[in-house]
Amino acid sequence: MRALRATSNPFADLHHAETPFLLPNAWDHASAMAMAGKGFRAIGTTSLAVAAAVGLPDGASVTGDETLRLALILGSQPFLLSVDAESGFSEDPDEVGEFARQLVAVGAVGINLEDGLGSVDRHAAKIAAVKAAAPGLFVNARTDTYWLGAHGAHGAHGARDVRNGAETLSRLDAYQQAGADGVFVPGLTDAREIAALVARLDVPLNVLYSPTGPTVPQLGDLGVSRISLGSFLYRRAIGAALDALDEIREGREPGGRTPTYEDVQEMGADIADHV
Template sequence: MTTEPAPASFAALHHRPGEPLLLPNAWDHASAAALAARGFPAIATSSLAVAAAVGLPDGRGATREHTLRLARTLGSEPYLLSVDAEDGFSDDPDEVAALAGRLWAAGAVGINLEDGLQPAARHAAKIAAVKAAVPGLFVNARTDTYWLGDGDETDTLHRLDAYRQAGADGVFVPGLTDPGRIGTLIRHLDAPLNVLYSPTGPTVPRLAALGVRRVSLGSLLYRRALGAALDAMADITAGRTPGGTTPSYDEVCAPGEGRA
């Protein structure tokens, strides 16, 4: 397995005090290309979007090959790619490491691995296996203590410390929106903290002031796109002109050639 370091620029994007990496999540080539064209240097994938696009459930380990296929589609593009790989689609650390190697070969420079509240030692073993097999891949270790659990701070810190000790480059706590608790975590961490943006939570400038180093959008953009499609149909049905931004046919086709 390659031992080359990941592009330093991706890791460096997590170490800019006061300027967190705002990471939009795409679901296909068109969405990723459009976001990159707006100046975002790094793009992530969304497990919900990958699953929903093919009619499969999210978080059930059903989209391994679809995730790899999307990584191969996006990995050769000029932006930096991080892949949401659920829990690695396996409980076997060696299998997760093999997947990470395939993602790296496809051009990904980062991987997001979630614990789903499984035992911390099991998730740490996956992280250690990935870092041993693909040292250059930026591992963002996610704990679901706030997403699926009751947000116990002691358990959260225990898990994040275990993942960091296993080699995680960054840690992710989706569902954490309270500024006080965010600040407490940051004071106890020695790794970049990633949080999931919430329209009802702190703004990006507020998160930056707290010391957050990465802000992910998760499935928000995909769900907003679906909502925009429904709103447009409601307007058309009612005889109104749809509002919002509508890229032109030529703009969507810019990266290649398309047909109506």
């Protein structure tokens, strides 16, 4: 018997619209408010940016406090917030469930949990613990079969290639059974593999946008429900800053869009009320 999932809510409903649900990922209050100003009803966070901002590694379960602090800032804003929580910042399912409860308390409606190609049973237990502690929280269960490929299955030595549909489906089925509301396969870009996976799943499929992969309309035609941007916008922002530095140093006028000082001040006007 499959675990019960959250009842329908505005965030869950976005995964069942006629067009794919495009989720931009913010890294601070200003970036989130700028994205909300473009009409996005829901915004996610990106763990890479949270970690990079404080000089810590991503995916190492060391930024739980920083992640919760950002959720506190963004959770009361006029958009639906989904939080990238890496693998839950603990290997103890009960501790992951408690972290999820804290996210709900500050206004988050979704959580992204990655398996890092670790134990399937342990990740399923984390999902079940989150659903027990925070039943209304939308759990997006991520598997890294395509993202980490051969490098993550058994470490650098003796690794086996897990970039195949059977391994992916086996993991995702366990996560569905545990109560995941949606599943996420970053690194999956082949159209035929995407369509085949959609046909086999009982919950919405989330993929990570790739500039070299299918477009948003094409992903919609394949049956993808949610398209995340992950750290892409954050990395593009850094790239734009570096491009501007090069242009200024070379005596050229910087190109691209530059919000005014007042624009950015307005984006962060109410931050003092949430810290």
